[in-house]
Amino acid sequence: MSGEGPVGNGPILSVDHLTVTAKGKTLLDDISLDFASNSLTAVVGPSGCGKTTLVRSLNRMTELTPGLRVKGAVNYLGQNIYDRSVNPVLVRRRIGMVFQRPTVFPNSIYENAAFGLRLVHEEEGKIDIAVRHALTRAGLWDEVKDDLERPALSLSGGQQQRLCIARALAVRPRVLLLDEPTSALDPGSTQRLEETMEHLKEEMVLVLVTHNVGQAARVSDRVAFLHTGHLVEMGETEEILERPKDPLTQQFITGRFP
Amino acid sequence: MHPVAEVVLDASAPPSEPGGRQPLPSPSSPRNGGSPSAPGSLLAWLRYTALVPALIPAGIIVAIVWTITYASRLTSLPGFFSFNWAPTSSWGIGVFVVGSFMTAVPALFFSMLVGLGLAVASTTYLPRLAASLLDPFVDLLAGIPSVIYGIWGYVVIGPYFGLTLNPWLSAHLQFLPWFHATKAAPINTLGLGLPLAIFVLTLMALPITTLLIRDSLRAVPRELWESGLALGATRWEVLRRVAFPYSRRGIMSAAFLGFGRAFGETVAVAMLIGSTAQIPPSFYGTGYTMAAAMFELIDSAYTSAQWLSVLTEMAIVLLAISLLVNVAGRRLVISLSTTEVAGV
Numbered sequence: 001m002s003g004e005g006p007v008g009n010g011p012i013l014s015v016d017h018l019t020v021t022a023k024g025k026t027l028l029d030d031i032s033l034d035f036a037s038n039s040l041t042a043v044v045g046p047s048g049c050g051k052t053t054l055v056r057s058l059n060r061m062t063e064l065t066p067g068l069r070v071k072g073a074v075n076y077l078g079q080n081i082y083d084r085s086v087n088p089v090l091v092r093r094r095i096g097m098v099f100q101r102p103t104v105f106p107n108s109i110y111e112n113a114a115f116g117l118r119l120v121h122e123e124e125g126k127i128d129i130a131v132r133h134a135l136t137r138a139g140l141w142d143e144v145k146d147d148l149e150r151p152a153l154s155l156s157g158g159q160q161q162r163l164c165i166a167r168a169l170a171v172r173p174r175v176l177l178l179d180e181p182t183s184a185l186d187p188g189s190t191q192r193l194e195e196t197m198e199h200l201k202e203e204m205v206l207v208l209v210t211h212n213v214g215q216a217a218r219v220s221d222r223v224a225f226l227h228t229g230h231l232v233e234m235g236e237t238e239e240i241l242e243r244p245k246d247p248l249t250q251q252f253i254t255g256r257f258p
Numbered sequence: 259m260h261p262v263a264e265v266v267l268d269a270s271a272p273p274s275e276p277g278g279r280q281p282l283p284s285p286s287s288p289r290n291g292g293s294p295s296a297p298g299s300l301l302a303w304l305r306y307t308a309l310v311p312a313l314i315p316a317g318i319i320v321a322i323v324w325t326i327t328y329a330s331r332l333t334s335l336p337g338f339f340s341f342n343w344a345p346t347s348s349w350g351i352g353v354f355v356v357g358s359f360m361t362a363v364p365a366l367f368f369s370m371l372v373g374l375g376l377a378v379a380s381t382t383y384l385p386r387l388a389a390s391l392l393d394p395f396v397d398l399l400a401g402i403p404s405v406i407y408g409i410w411g412y413v414v415i416g417p418y419f420g421l422t423l424n425p426w427l428s429a430h431l432q433f434l435p436w437f438h439a440t441k442a443a444p445i446n447t448l449g450l451g452l453p454l455a456i457f458v459l460t461l462m463a464l465p466i467t468t469l470l471i472r473d474s475l476r477a478v479p480r481e482l483w484e485s486g487l488a489l490g491a492t493r494w495e496v497l498r499r500v501a502f503p504y505s506r507r508g509i510m511s512a513a514f515l516g517f518g519r520a521f522g523e524t525v526a527v528a529m530l531i532g533s534t535a536q537i538p539p540s541f542y543g544t545g546y547t548m549a550a551a552m553f554e555l556i557d558s559a560y561t562s563a564q565w566l567s568v569l570t571e572m573a574i575v576l577l578a579i580s581l582l583v584n585v586a587g588r589r590l591v592i593s594l595s596t597t598e599v600a601g602v
Contacts, residue, residue: 064484066386093490103485106504115499116489164485171489 010078012037012205013058013095013175018072020053020062020229027053029229030072035175040201042220042237043209046252049226051209055177058207059095060088076175093120095175096168101184102160104152104167109144112152112163116171130170138166139196158189162196175205182215194219213253217241225249322577326570335568343535349568351548351575353535358547358576360452360538361527362520365459366467369516372460373467374509381475382493382501393472400465408529411458412448416530419457420449424542427453436541443539450532451544458526463516470515474508475501507591514587518580524549548576 011034020028028050035041043051053062060081062068073080081091093116104112111118113131122130131148135141140162144150152163161181168176178197182190197219200206210216216223217237224234225248232246244250340350376396380389424445431437439445478501486496502509532544533554552572558565 059488061484061488064487089490089492092488097485097488099481099485099488101481103479103481105482105486105500115486115491118499119489119491119495167485167489 010075011035012077013207014075015054015058016073016075016080018054018057018070018074020050020057020071021069022065022067026229027068028057031226031231033224033231033234035205035207036222037205038202039221040197040206040208040219041222041224042216043207043224043226044211044213044216044252045226045232047211048228050229051226052179053229054226055097055179055207055209058175058177059092059097061092061097063088093171094173095177096171096173097177098161098164098168098179098181100180102157102164104155104160104163106153107151108149109152109155109163110148113166113170115167120171130172131166134166134170135163137169137196137200138162139192139199140166156189158185158192161185161189161193165193165196165200169200173204175207176200178206178208180209180211183211190215213241213255225252227252319581323574326573326577335564335571338568338571341537345568346562346564349564351551351568351572353537354546354548354551354572355575355579356537357531357545358521358549358579360545361455361459361531361547362517364456365463365520366513366517368456368460369463369467369520370471370513373464373471373512373516376464376468377471377475378497380472382497396465396468398465399461400469404462404523404526405529407458407462408526411454411526411530412450415457416449416454417447418449419454420445420447424449424451424453428540428542431541439540439542443543445542446532446544450530451542452531452538453542455527455531455545455547458530459520459523462523462526463520466519467512467516470512471505471509474505474512477508478504507594510587510591510594514583514591517583517587521583522549522576522580524553528553548572552576 013035015031015033015035018028018031019026031054043054045051053068056062056065057070058074062070070082073082075081076091076094079086081088081095105115110131113134114127117127117130132141132145135144140159143159144155144163152160155163161184165176165178165181182193185193194215197206197208201219201221208216208220220237222235223237223240225232225240225244225246227248232248233240233244240249241253244253335349337348337350339352340348341352341356342348342350343353344350376392380392384392424439427437428439428445482500482504483496486500487493491499527547528550531546531550533546533550534544535546535551536543538545552569555565555569559569560566
């Protein structure tokens with residue numbers, strides 16, 4: 001994971017014939033796709049289609065679930081992150097992740113945002129700057145700047161989720177994976193988070209898992225539609241949502257899915 | 259049951275319009291409306307039975323203290339709060355109090371250390387199968403009667419301490435004054451004394467500390483673990499920076515309950531401490547604890563009013579210290595939780 005610049009003109013992140021199985025059950029079946037730079041790709045599909053498994057396999061979080069087996073490759077800057085020589089800890093520093101529910105740590109707002117930087121023993125002065133920058137990018141700075149020492153758990157759910165984004169951004173990842181980040185939030189907080197995503201996608205690769213077609217339409221540039229572990233189709237958001245080629249996609253986006 | 263319930267409903271609910279809809283009883287109506295408007299109703303009185311579970315432990319404590327106080331009639335004992343134990347001229351219980359702390363505090367320290375290790379191994383590092391073999395083994399330690407620990411300590415561990423470990427420690431810790439055995443304070447070959455008592459107490463407190471720490475580490479949400487790892491932390495870093503702070507209340511509780519176990523343990527300590535009314539002259543010396551003293555000197559209780567008093571008053575002191583530590587522990591745990599969530 002040494003090379004930092006893009007390798008040639010290849011995509012920053014791509015998936016190559018990825019198959020994930022758990023105890024004989026196939027969760028993802030031979031998926032291949034590229035995630036375009038400086039854009040947001042939405043992964044949509046009905047419950048159990050494998051969309052969460054897909055994003056979790058993009059930074060080797062799949063390894064935390066006993067019994068999951070991954071075949072194929074996930075290439076980050078041209079290198080397969082499942083290669084034996086690759087340290088998963090370093091992969092996760094470059095490919096950040098935000099979860100369904102806010103997962104702030106039981107300490108202050110500042111320490112939450114600084115968590116990843118403390119791990120690499122960054123200097124205090126640099127941490128200050130990085131924390132401020134990350135909170136600003138996550139759209140939280142103005143709300144918390146006067147009291148960064150407050151416990152993070154005293155924030156509202158939406159603020160906590162934006163803090164989780166800031167925490168992931170502080171280590172300057174090239175890719176941010178968002179696994180249904182608004183599913184536990186109220187409409188106002190959801191809207192703010194979507195605005196944050198719009199800003200972020202200009203400078204990095206965003207992968208958003210969502211079961212909400214409306215959200216995919218609002219924030220994504222490209223959509224990948226998954227069904228029972230298969231990639232049914234993928235393309236420009238407009239294309240997929242307005243002129244889907246596959247009848248399954250058609251059924252899903254019109255809400256006629258069980 | 260039905261007629262009684264109806265009486266209360268009628269008494270507490272506003273009168274319903276004839277022929278109109280029956281108003282739904284609000285959730286608070288039995289609580290608020292019950293007492294002034296239906297004083298005689300059976301259900302109103304039955305409400306107070308909810309207090310019984312709260313009263314039971316309080317009642318037990320009051321009963322114990324009252325009985326002990328009554329039995330001792332608080333005879334004034336010369337030199338009770340001194341270190342001079344010389345019945346019947348001086349009744350200082352200081353050596354026993356110090357002995358209790360000298361055994362319980364190190365035992366707690368070691369059992370917390372080992373307990374943390376076992377709990378971390380079982381929740382974080384060991385594969386599931388190995389953890390499922392380790393956990394019941396530790397839990398089983400809690401089910402062994404203390405007299406078994408005592409016999410085992412006396413027969414198996416004691417000679418090893420007396421002949422091998424204690425001389426070795428004494429030779430290697432020469433630079434620490436109290437940890438060096440001298441002619442005046444030699445090592446007894448049976449191994450009886452502080453180290454043996456501390457060792458066995460550590461084992462006896464271990465299941466409590468391990469179990470509580472393990473449970474509080476298991477209560478750390480999986481999402482928090484994954485968020486830490488997703489930020490590029492190792493398992494140890496998540497443990498140290500997220501899981502320990504998250505579960506510190508449980509870890510504190512483990513310490514206080516483990517202390518209670520070690521401080522009050524009687525039979526095993528009485529068998530292993532060497533039963534000498536002195537502050538151990540060296541780390542390898544014999545001593546006494548309050549619990550062990552009460553247990554072994556109970557034969558003398560009815561020989562004189564003073565003997566009866568000293569044993570029962572020692573019991574009050576032991577109980578008071580145990581309760582104080584318990585209450586202090588609770589307060590500390592509660593204060594931790596409020597600053598963590600509300601934050602001042």
